Amino acid sequence: MQRSDLPVYIQVRDQLWLWISEHRLGGQERLPAERELASRFNTTRVTVRQALGQLEAEGKIFRSNRRGWYVTPERLEYDPSRDIGFYNTVSEQGYTPSTETLSKELTEMPSWLAEISGLPEGTPVYHVLRRRSIDSRCVLVEHNYINPVNCPGLLSQDTDHSIWELLRETYNLHPSKRQIEIYPQALTGIEAEALGVNPGSAGLYMQRLTLDTDANFLEFDREYWVHDALKVSVQADQ
Amino acid sequence: MQRSDLPVYIQVRDQLWLWISEHRLGGQERLPAERELASRFNTTRVTVRQALGQLEAEGKIFRSNRRGWYVTPERLEYDPSRDIGFYNTVSEQGYTPSTETLSKELTEMPSWLAEISGLPEGTPVYHVLRRRSIDSRCVLVEHNYINPVNCPGLLSQDTDHSIWELLRETYNLHPSKRQIEIYPQALTGIEAEALGVNPGSAGLYMQRLTLDTDANFLEFDREYWVHDALKVSVQADQ
DNA sequence: AAGTGGTCTAGACCACGTG
DNA sequence: ACGTGGTCTAGACCACTTT
Numbered sequence: 001m002q003r004s005d006l007p008v009y010i011q012v013r014d015q016l017w018l019w020i021s022e023h024r025l026g027g028q029e030r031l032p033a034e035r036e037l038a039s040r041f042n043t044t045r046v047t048v049r050q051a052l053g054q055l056e057a058e059g060k061i062f063r064s065n066r067r068g069w070y071v072t073p074e075r076l077e078y079d080p081s082r083d084i085g086f087y088n089t090v091s092e093q094g095y096t097p098s099t100e101t102l103s104k105e106l107t108e109m110p111s112w113l114a115e116i117s118g119l120p121e122g123t124p125v126y127h128v129l130r131r132r133s134i135d136s137r138c139v140l141v142e143h144n145y146i147n148p149v150n151c152p153g154l155l156s157q158d159t160d161h162s163i164w165e166l167l168r169e170t171y172n173l174h175p176s177k178r179q180i181e182i183y184p185q186a187l188t189g190i191e192a193e194a195l196g197v198n199p200g201s202a203g204l205y206m207q208r209l210t211l212d213t214d215a216n217f218l219e220f221d222r223e224y225w226v227h228d229a230l231k232v233s234v235q236a237d238q
Numbered sequence: 239m240q241r242s243d244l245p246v247y248i249q250v251r252d253q254l255w256l257w258i259s260e261h262r263l264g265g266q267e268r269l270p271a272e273r274e275l276a277s278r279f280n281t282t283r284v285t286v287r288q289a290l291g292q293l294e295a296e297g298k299i300f301r302s303n304r305r306g307w308y309v310t311p312e313r314l315e316y317d318p319s320r321d322i323g324f325y326n327t328v329s330e331q332g333y334t335p336s337t338e339t340l341s342k343e344l345t346e347m348p349s350w351l352a353e354i355s356g357l358p359e360g361t362p363v364y365h366v367l368r369r370r371s372i373d374s375r376c377v378l379v380e381h382n383y384i385n386p387v388n389c390p391g392l393l394s395q396d397t398d399h400s401i402w403e404l405l406r407e408t409y410n411l412h413p414s415k416r417q418i419e420i421y422p423q424a425l426t427g428i429e430a431e432a433l434g435v436n437p438g439s440a441g442l443y444m445q446r447l448t449l450d451t452d453a454n455f456l457e458f459d460r461e462y463w464v465h466d467a468l469k470v471s472v473q474a475d476q
Numbered sequence: 477a478a479g480t481g482g483t484c485t486a487g488a489c490c491a492c493g494t495g
Numbered sequence: 496a497c498g499t500g501g502t503c504t505a506g507a508c509c510a511c512t513t514t
Binding site: 010053054057058059075080081176177178179180181182183184185186188199200201202203204227228230231232233234235236237 | 248291292295296297313318319414415416417418419420421422423424426437438439440441442465466468469470471472473474475
């Protein structure tokens with residue numbers, strides 16, 4: 001076999017994954033220290049870190065600050081075209097969701113959002129910034145921009161749960177048209193910091209514009225996910 | 239300022255991006271060699287490569303085999319819920335698409351696809367494997383699994399253009415229901431090789447199940463994209 | 477205080493792509 | 496043949512987390 005022709009870090013990657021599988025390490029279990037792995041595989045830390053980086057890119061393991069490497073849990077199945085919300089989606093799949101509201105304020109619509117929403121720049125708009133976790137692991141930060149015309153006093157409500165549930169049940173608002181954009185994007189700056197990941201970590205960016213039945217602006221949403229935490233699943237009928 | 243507190247590779251990343259912007263390097267223009275950059279920034283290749291890796295993760299630059307680093311062109315806007323096809327999408331946005339059919343064959347439906355399609359295992363199915371490029375840059379490999387009941391003789395047609403155009407115009411087939419899954423996934427093994435990228439490179443995986451108006455299996459599609467080449471854009475009305 | 481990951485150095489050899 | 500990126504070594508110091 002030509003197995004020994006493969007680069008060392010590929011061999012380490014595969015053996016490490018084999019080891020993880022054999023020991024049935026599950027969601028969020030910790031791996032041995034890098035120096036430990038380096039001596040175990042008879043190589044240097046640099047090479048071990050290259051192998052770990054591969055498994056990280058494949059979404060099989062993740063790191064937490066300076067605390068170590070952990071096995072990635074299953075991806076969450078998430079349908080952004082429905083308004084079930086994060087909280088319910090996570091619960092239904094047997095995980096424990098949690099949300100921290102990092103900030104909420106009434107502000108004026110910036111020009112980029114004015115262009116998207118079709119409303120004039122400077123129009124009042126609610127801005128909510130939240131960080132959400134699955135089983136204690138931070139998986140996304142989310143900006144919500146909400147049209148206050150339809151839901152006065154929203155900010156005095158509890159925003160640690162589903163905003164859509166609030167809009168639907170308290171304000172009787174119902175989404176009609178949605179325009180969704182999704183693409184891979186590295187997590188940098190404040191998003192990386194808020195999620196406690198290295199700057200440059202792989203992420204998934206998702207934005208969503210929601211209009212009501214009269215095509216009025218209801219809400220705009222920017223989500224920054226860690227790359228390995230979700231699987232987007234969309235139904236599209238024609 | 240506390241600029242010097244930042245890690246060297248972050249400073250190099252930012253200065254390099256500044257340099258690229260100032261020199262207005264556009265789509266697919268080549269960067270100086272790594273050793274050149276290392277001496278220019280007065281550091282080592284390892285650190286320069288860390289900086290390059292950051293810009294790569296952000297989708298700002300990409301590498302091609304052992305040929306060097308290049309500036310990433312704009313993302314393609316792509317709507318998987320419509321059947322415009324790759325060819326038309328790329329053309330409409332002012333780029334030059336190209337497709338190579340790597341293999342096409344009539345085969346038997348494997349069990350995983352049987353489960354998805356609802357047809358019995360072993361049912362005949364067309365399998366087409368294609369590699370597609372934008373302006374000469376390979377951006378995706380795609381597996382198409384097509385129900386031959388609806389389009390006998392498909393494989394003798396030219397599959398270097400839009401398969402959906404073929405299905406629509408030659409076979410009068412029209413998609414009705416679609417189920418789409420999207421998630422970030424590293425490119426490894428044959429996909430990485432076919433695209434000429436490093437194993438472990440960031441990618442976007444997209445699969446699509448298409449049924450006709452009678453809910454019969456029409457087509458199943460697995461696409462492996464390089465992470466920085468597209469922006470998925472979906473309309474969802476309720 | 478000890479251990480961890482994060483960063484960094486100054487080299488080296490190899491495989492591959494391009495001229 | 497040469498230059499390129501890809502891989503790898505054997506150390507080092509720092510910042511942070513955990514004990």
